[in-house]
Amino acid sequence: EVQLVESGGGLVQPGVSLRLSCAASGFTFSSSWMTWVRQAPGKGLEWVANIKPGGDGKDYVDSVKGRFTISRDNAKNLLFLQMNSLRAEDTAVYYCATDSHYSTFDYWGQGTLVSVSS
Amino acid sequence: QSALTQPASVSGSPGQSITISCTGTSSDIGRYNYVSWYQQHPGKAPKLMIFDVSDRPSGVSDRFSGSKSGNTASLSISGLQAEDEADYYCCSYTGTPYMFGGGTKVTVL
DSSP: OOEEEEEOOEEEOTTOOEEEEEEEESSOGGGOOEEEEEEOTTSOEEEEEEEOTTSOOEEEOGGGTTTEEEEEETTTTEEEEEEOSOOGGGOEEEEEEEOOBTTBOOOBOOOEEEEEOO | OOOBBOOSEEEEOTTOOEEEEEEOOTTTTTTOSOEEEEEEOTTSOOEEEEBTTTBOOTTSOTTEEEEEETTEEEEEEOSOOGGGOEEEEEEEOOSSSOEEBOOEEEEEO
């Protein structure tokens, strides 16, 4: 059974950093594209970033470029999202998901809430 | 880039059929046959319902179907059931980034 479990969310002040983790099991993580999607309170879904299986290719939505970094540890089946210079508009539930191809996000974690407020 | 356009809400009675539209442009939906649909119940993670415009993942009811015409994709639900009440999001490949629709709340009357 595929399982994705996010952690690392919390309440932080603007300008600080936070690192999210996603623990994967039940599939061949090292062969899978992975994605982060976020959802602001009461709002729709927004794709944030994805990463190739080997970690050598990454893409980001414009609003997080230069502030967020997606990475992975294939030996430990872990996906990360390093978020720096956090802003109030980054407040959202962050989901990790498998990215089988071209907007097909097959499996999702339960999400972790990031709240940015002073 | 703007989000794909979906109606804010669609409703139907049990047993009826409904259709949710998702309108993009010639740069996304009109260009690629890579449209997916996600169902999200309150407080839950999204669930993949349709991929590649009209393919269903294993385990998804055949009451759900997808199609595309020009720059508009559609999700149809036949034999509407109470458990279909949820938010539905379309998503299209655009190169990068991926683009989601604003979401449609489906209400079963």
